[in-house]
Amino acid sequence: MSAQPQNKQDAIAVVPYRRAYKQAFHDLNMAWLEKYFTVEPVHRHALENPESEILDGGGEIFFAVRGDDVLGTVAIRADGNGIYELTKLGVDPSAQGLGLGRLLCEAVIDYFQAKGGKRLYLETHTKLMPAMRLYEKLNFALMEKPIDAHYQGTDCYMEWQGR
Template sequence: MDNELYFELGLGTRMRRLIEMLTNGMEKVYADQGIEFRTGHFYALYAIVERGPLTINEIAGLAGFSHSAVSQTIKRLISLDIFETQPTDDGRQKRVHLTENGKRVVEKLHPTWAAVEAVVKDAIHEGGVDFLAAITGVENAFRRQSVYDRLQEKLMAPKAQGRFEIVPYHVRWRDDFKDLNLWWLKKYFRVEPIDERVLADPEGDILDHGGEIYFAVVDGMAVGTVAMKNMGDGVFELTKLGVNPEVQQGGMGRALCQTIIDRFQARGGKLLFLETNTILTPAIKLYEKLNFVERPFPTESPYERANYYMVWEPDS
């Protein structure tokens, strides 16, 4: 396109332009064939066709869309007699199925979908780039660290007096280890006996048992901390993550957690886990970006506040 205006900054505009090209062509074909179907509904129908009956949460996970957006699409396809829902075995959710009419619609759509796939492949070949690989790469980058977090990191960097560095435990920061954790514990929960023991003697409770403690330091001041407890037999716990809320440094919590992951791998660990609480939504989102996934508690937690157990899984 001559005189192109939109490049990296206008990536969203470029993607929307491409979507409109695809949408306009496909919907004209649907209309020509007398099929009442919108391209915006494709992701939901295709998920059911390829994977079988799914819950709304499962469809949202596959498409990467919000639950509310997927729910609206499902309602529309139900109104068109393409989808129906049935309760799951435990009755807690509804699973989306194709209706008999939906199956007939899919049969009509298959030839068009095959043609669309061929046309897109031809266009990608003409473009001379591995377009899908490029999209996947960008998506994966934003899954690892969201657009918002990346922007915050860029915008906050000029406000900081100096970039933070991650350093191992030193006795000079013992009180900071305690204070940084007490801040969030008192804000959201209560300080439990196990917290008091660990925070009063991090050397004896963590370091002497083969654990590690790290600090994020700015201009000689500890403004963030995290620990890795050695539970034995190659099992480690990421714990005691705390960051000074007054320090505007994007990416500090992520860097602290990544340090623990790196140390866990360097030591040949078998399992890295953490325990948290569902009210700490930003923390859980951070953990998910770092490849922590929810799992059932294997044993009862020593923390009363813990109601969410996560395990780190490396990239496959």
């Protein structure tokens, strides 16, 4: 999966997790979490331990890269029984507006479908309007927030309705 390059040097690719990108996963997500929210222990733990918190449980982390530069990231976390969470979507401010959020979310949706997932959900906040618009364009619909939601700082729960 890649964005349309203006020339070969501008090619952006979406790639799965590599240990070399672990710090970028942490830093890209901490930047937006610290800007908009109080970083909860559950966030910090997942960002510091992505292998055990996301990958080992059957999830994946994707990165939008251009050359050696990591421009964005997203994760899909497996909750079990075919239920997955789209989480930790972050794009470097210098790369926002290039469609990377959409590319990353589409990688998550493709992964979810390849795994035969039953439900794909996310938790977000209405103050993240660009993200909210993206999720709606990707056919995520607002649903009632479950009592056992993962994050205290969210006010929206959305589920993917399919393509």
